Amino acid sequence: MVVVLSVIAMVSAAVLSLVYGKTSVIIEENAARALESSVLEVLPGTATVNMIRRSPDELGVDDPQEMREKGQETTIIYQGVDEQGQIVGYAFVGEGNGYGGVVRVLVGVDEATDQVLNVKILNHAETPGLGSRIEEEGFRSQFAGKTVDDPITVNQDIQIISGATISSRAVADAVREGLQDTVRIYRGGE
């Protein structure tokens, strides 16, 4: 009895570790490629993507300790460069709390004007058919042209999706907070 069950469990573990070893590489590659192609989407004209990593100490943030406690050890900013080597803009991943969990968005910002170019929803767990409509162009396009000086708040300059107030607010929060942090970091205290 014990032997049979142990053997089954061992065979199962062996098979799974084999499958995991094979697929985990592809899964990681997929994730990296997906993020890179997402950056291309939010920064049109980009040919190559640079990653800029900054740790809180380098940034000279008021309180690096506080940032570390929040788990924000490093901030990654994606910089888009076109074929001529000109910087197109920069992109960042923002997070907001939605109805079904964290909503992660990728925001592309124009190099010259610091205006938001595009917003892409990376992943979310919102209610299909309601909250999931944050993925629709009509909602996302409202963020284009916004800068740090805009409120980027629902019911002010962002119209909510009816029936999806919390999801809409999550996206607005993610864009607003991410934009504030990223512009400050990227422009280095301008």
Added chain:
Amino acid sequence: MARLWKNFVNGLWNENPTFRIMIGLCPVLAVTTEAINGIGMGLATTFVLVCSSALVSLLRKVIPEKVRIPAYIVVIATFVTIVDLFMNAYLPDLHQVLGLFIPLIVVNCIVLGRAEAFASKNSVVSSILDGLGMGLGFTWALTVLAAVRELLGSGSIFGWKLAADGATTIGVMSLPPGAFITLGILMALMNMIAARQKRRAS
């Protein structure tokens, strides 16, 4: 041969897991907001059903009576994890949509139910056919249910927008109550057809 065929079609209609024996309703209600999710979920479940039925049937004389449930669960969980990993690697888009519901196939009672009620008592070939029939029966049930809900709830089908922009859709159909309503109506329709067939036969 006729008996094997009967094993296969059993799950498609007479003992359709969703509409007839009404087991495994949790994913039925949860993922059927869009037709494509219904197909994806159905096929993933079919794969797990066929593989686990085959293995359970193969091992039916080896597994002692007392530990059969844990043994079946290990077998099922292994196949589900394989599906989960492969889908994540090769079909990342679908995997992102189905998300949590793929690992939850483990606790779908159709899979364990067929292992216990059929595969543990029958030959490998009949068990595979039974799993395939049950799985495809589950798949078509999910797809029809999801198509109806997608059409009424979001005005599209398989992601293609059918309703005009700004047309009113019945939002509740995308929510859990919509799943219950649609399931009830479809079940009534199936019963009606079955009753009519019976009357004609007699």
